[in-house]
Amino acid sequence: MASAAEIIYTATTTTTTTTTTTAVVPPTWDLVTQKLADNFVYYLDGLDNLPGGQIILRYIKSSYKNDPVRSLFELALFIFALNYFLSSKRRENKSEFVKFSNKEIDELVDEWVPEPLIDDINPYEKWQLDAVPEVKGHNGSHINIDGRQQVINLASNDFLNLNENSTVKEVAAQVINTDGVGACGPPNFYGTQDVHVRLEEDLARYLDGEQSILYGQDFVTAGSVIPAFLKRGDLCVVDSGVNLAIQKGLILSRCDIEWYDHNDMIHLEQILSEIKPVLDRQKPIKRRFIITEALFANSGDLANLKTIVELKNQYKYRLFLDESLSIGTLGKTGKGLVEHCNIPRVEVSISIGTMANSFASSGGFCVGVTPMIHHQRIQSIAYVFSASLPPYSAKVVSQAIKEINDNRNAEGESIIIKSLHDKTSYVHKGLSKILKTSNYFEIVSDINSPIVHLSLKSKYREQLELPKIYGNSELLIKGKPAKYLNPFNDYYNFESFLLQKVIDFILQNSNILITRSKNLVEHENLPVLNPHLLIHINNGVNQSDYQKLLDVFDLAINKVLNPINNENDLFELTNEILNY
Incomplete structure (x- = not known):
């Protein structure tokens, strides 16, 4: 059988004397591919003896259509894929494989120290966890916290007291x-x-x-x-x-x-x-x-x-x-x-x-x-x-x-909704009267809001050199959140601690629990307002209890904030924060 690189043809010429002449003709690409096709089909005939071989043979014969290069390329890809998927799971780089003894494994386990899931609490913000009251029993308008009996709860969003x-x-x-x-x-x-x-x-x-x-x-x-x-x-x-x-x-x-x-x-x-x-x-x-x-x-x-x-x-x-x-x-x-x-x-x-x-x-x-x-x-x-x-x-x-x-009245108003509105108006008007001459707090929420927001006055905040806003403004400017979390802010921590001192004073002197805004500046995407004192109106609290809050509120803010007149006084709260 002739090789694929050289095809030999015999040309016969008849003369008076029979003479046979053999000529060597250089192969052309068409002749080479034809010969490859013939040989490819010849060897593929052996697939008939394999299970499913006739199906493979029929596919190859119908696909290459006088183009054996295509079929050879497909076959090479198939072999490569087969080898890759069968060998990759068991192949190992033995030069990098290290076998440890049981003793070495135990030593590595003892030395391993896992990374913490969360960062340690900053000692300057630990007080915020300690300030969270622990409610004993059910949560309602009157609760038991930290051993106290019947604390009036004005820190709940259950405005209608349906709980x-x-x-x-x-x-x-x-x-x-x-x-x-x-x-x-x-x-x-x-x-x-x-x-x-x-x-x-x-x-x-x-x-x-x-x-x-x-x-x-x-x-x-x-x-x-x-x-x-x-x-x-x-x-x-x-x-x-x-x-x-x-x-x-x-x-x-x-x-x-x-x-x-x-x-x-x-x-x-x-x-x-x-x-x-x-x-x-x-x-x-x-x-x-x-x-x-x-x-x-x-x-x-x-x-x-x-x-x-x-x-x-x-x-x-x-x-x-x-x-x-x-x-x-x-x-x-x-x-x-x-x-x-x-x-x-x-x-x-x-x-x-x-x-x-x-x-x-x-x-x-x-x-x-x-x-x-x-x-x-x-x-x-x-x-x-x-x-x-x-x-x-x-x-x-x-x-x-x-x-x-x-439950509606003659005017079609819901009775429990109207009760909430009346109590909201009563507290708002009472606080407005108290704070009219105050140097420290002002009401910033709407008169219809069931949560009364009280903020330190701008003049007093300037006196303490507190910033107007906290956090970054990348989301406002670029429309995308900042790449990194906001750093811990000492001023926000100090301002929040001042509010907590007011909350504690009111709780100790009247058994009334109010709260404050608790935004995490580190996780905020928009600039954060200064923290507010929050008084949540609740239908389960009667008017006399709200009057009790109004009576103690003015005393509380003056008692807590009178000693704090400048930035130095603010930073002197550090020891109180660490020992809260």
């Missing part, structure tokens, strides 16, 4: 007896029960929405709803005073962010008008949202909803409203800021809230039109991948809504 409502407790116990304490699965699978469906209907009906959806945890609600509708390239115009949950949701969505000054409608309109020509030229049209809170958790003031709705309609935006603190506290029947401002719920595209405040339960919710709710059931991260709300928690919220709706 101590006997009917609410009874329905919770009934569901626990029949369904247990957990749903044991995500909503889209087997985690949805009849009480969840009923609650979604109750919430939609109560808040004048088409449908609603439930979330097992309230903090993740904003962080799941926002990314479900906003993606990279979409636009959000956001109030710079929003809470941390909204901040995290915006970061997760990767959308473009424009920040307007907190509750500044002039600045909001300026931003909307400036970016309108740019947006109008872009194709396809971006999704556009205005995002704000109804009752701001960090400052206690109300969003100017009427103006925001006018602007969003004028510039064709959708409105996302966080009503976590306003639902159950604002409006004649507790329907939130939309009822307080007499604006139809349909003007708000997406409303979210928590069920852990006025509804005395847990979890979060979102209310809106039907397509928006259906979209979340397949696109919202926390809904798809998280466990459902416990059944008894859902039943408690349904009963809470019933308690609010069924």
